[in-house]
Amino acid sequence: MATPDFSSAPGSRPELSELLAGARVVSIPMRVRFRGILHREALLIPGAAGWGEFSPFPEYDDAEAAPWLAAALEAAAEGYPEPVRGSVPVNGTVPAVAVDQVEGVLARFGAVGAVKVKVAERGQTVAEDLARVAEVRRLLPNAGIRVDANGGWDVPTAVAALEALAEAGLEYAEQPVPEIAGLREVRQELARRGIPVLIAADESVRKETDPLRVAREDAADLIVVKVAPLGGVRRALEIVAAAGLPAVVSSALDTSVGIRAGVALAASLPQLPYACGLGTLSLMTGDVAEQPMLPDGGALAVRDVPVSEELLERYAADPDVTQWWLDRLERVYGQLMRRDRTA
Numbered sequence: 001m002a003t004p005d006f007s008s009a010p011g012s013r014p015e016l017s018e019l020l021a022g023a024r025v026v027s028i029p030m031r032v033r034f035r036g037i038l039h040r041e042a043l044l045i046p047g048a049a050g051w052g053e054f055s056p057f058p059e060y061d062d063a064e065a066a067p068w069l070a071a072a073l074e075a076a077a078e079g080y081p082e083p084v085r086g087s088v089p090v091n092g093t094v095p096a097v098a099v100d101q102v103e104g105v106l107a108r109f110g111a112v113g114a115v116k117v118k119v120a121e122r123g124q125t126v127a128e129d130l131a132r133v134a135e136v137r138r139l140l141p142n143a144g145i146r147v148d149a150n151g152g153w154d155v156p157t158a159v160a161a162l163e164a165l166a167e168a169g170l171e172y173a174e175q176p177v178p179e180i181a182g183l184r185e186v187r188q189e190l191a192r193r194g195i196p197v198l199i200a201a202d203e204s205v206r207k208e209t210d211p212l213r214v215a216r217e218d219a220a221d222l223i224v225v226k227v228a229p230l231g232g233v234r235r236a237l238e239i240v241a242a243a244g245l246p247a248v249v250s251s252a253l254d255t256s257v258g259i260r261a262g263v264a265l266a267a268s269l270p271q272l273p274y275a276c277g278l279g280t281l282s283l284m285t286g287d288v289a290e291q292p293m294l295p296d297g298g299a300l301a302v303r304d305v306p307v308s309e310e311l312l313e314r315y316a317a318d319p320d321v322t323q324w325w326l327d328r329l330e331r332v333y334g335q336l337m338r339r340d341r342t343a
C-alpha cells in the first residue's frame, strides 16, 4: 500500500479578511449531553459553492484545527465530487445515557437499521454499558448494533467487555482502546477466543499524523472517517482508497452544513457496507437549515441544504463567543497557509 501524496492543497485560498467578514458563529443547544457538550458551537463560512463548517472542538489546538478549516474551505469554494449513490443509510446514536433514557433517544431517530451505542464513559461501569446495549437490543431486535468506547478501555477491559457485549450481537466495536498497538492486541485476542466482534478505528485515524498506520499495522477491520479532521471530502476519499479497508462515515456533531459534507463523502465512496453516523442532528435542538439533514426511513438523501438567515440569527452565539471563534479562525488560517507553503 503506497502512501498517497496529500499535497493537493488548492492553488489559492480566500483572503482572511473575506473569511472574517462572511463568517457566522452559532451555538445550538444539545438535547442530551454528548462528549460532555451541552451546546454545539460552529463557525460557518459562505463561498461560491455553498457554506462550509469550521467547528473543531474547543479543546483542540490550532494545529489539530487546521484540517477542519481546510474542509470548510473546500466545501465553500469547490463543493463536492460526483456522488455514486443518491442516499446514505445512517445509524442512530445513543450517548452514554441511563437505561431509562434509551427509548426516548432512539425515538428521535425514527426507523434506523443500525444504532451506535456509546460505552466506556468515564465514571461508568461495564455493567452500565451492558445494560444500555441490552436495552437497545430489546427495543430493536433486528438492528445492527455497534459500540464506541472512544478509547476508554485498556486492553484486558476491552476484551472482557466485548466478550460480554458480543452476546447482544455487534457489527463492530469502535476504538475500544486509545493506541494502535492496543487495537491490534484486542483484535488478535478476540480472534484467538473466537469472539465475533470486528474492530473499527476512529481516533487512531483522525488524530494520527499518519491516518494509514492503522491499516498498515493490521490494527482494525474497518475505519471510521470524518470529513473535517481529515481535511475535506477529497482527502478523505484518498485516505479510504489508500487504506484499503471498509469505511464508515461519521459526523463530528455538525450542523446540517457539516453533515452535508459527510453525506458527500459517503455518497462518493465506491463501497459503503455500513450505515453511517450522520444522523446526529437528532441529538440537537436546532439547526441552521429549514430542512435539516435528518434521516427519513433510516437514510439521508444526497441534496444541497440551503442555510437560513433567520436560523443563523436565532442561534447566533454571544459576542464574546463569536469573537473567540473569529480569533481562532484567524490563527488557524495562519497555520493552514504555512502548511500550504510546505506541502
Ligand SMILES: O=C(O)CCC(=O)c1ccccc1C(=O)O
Binding pocket: 035, 091, 092, 093, 116, 148, 150, 202, 250, 251, 252, 253, 276, 277, 278, 280
Ligand atoms: O458515529 C456516530 O454515530 C455519531 C458521531 C460520533 O459518535 C462522534 C461525534 C462527535 C465526536 C466524536 C464521535 C465519535 O465517533 O467518536
Ligand SMILES: [Mg+2]
Binding pocket: 148, 150, 174, 175, 202, 203, 224
Ligand atoms: Mg468514534
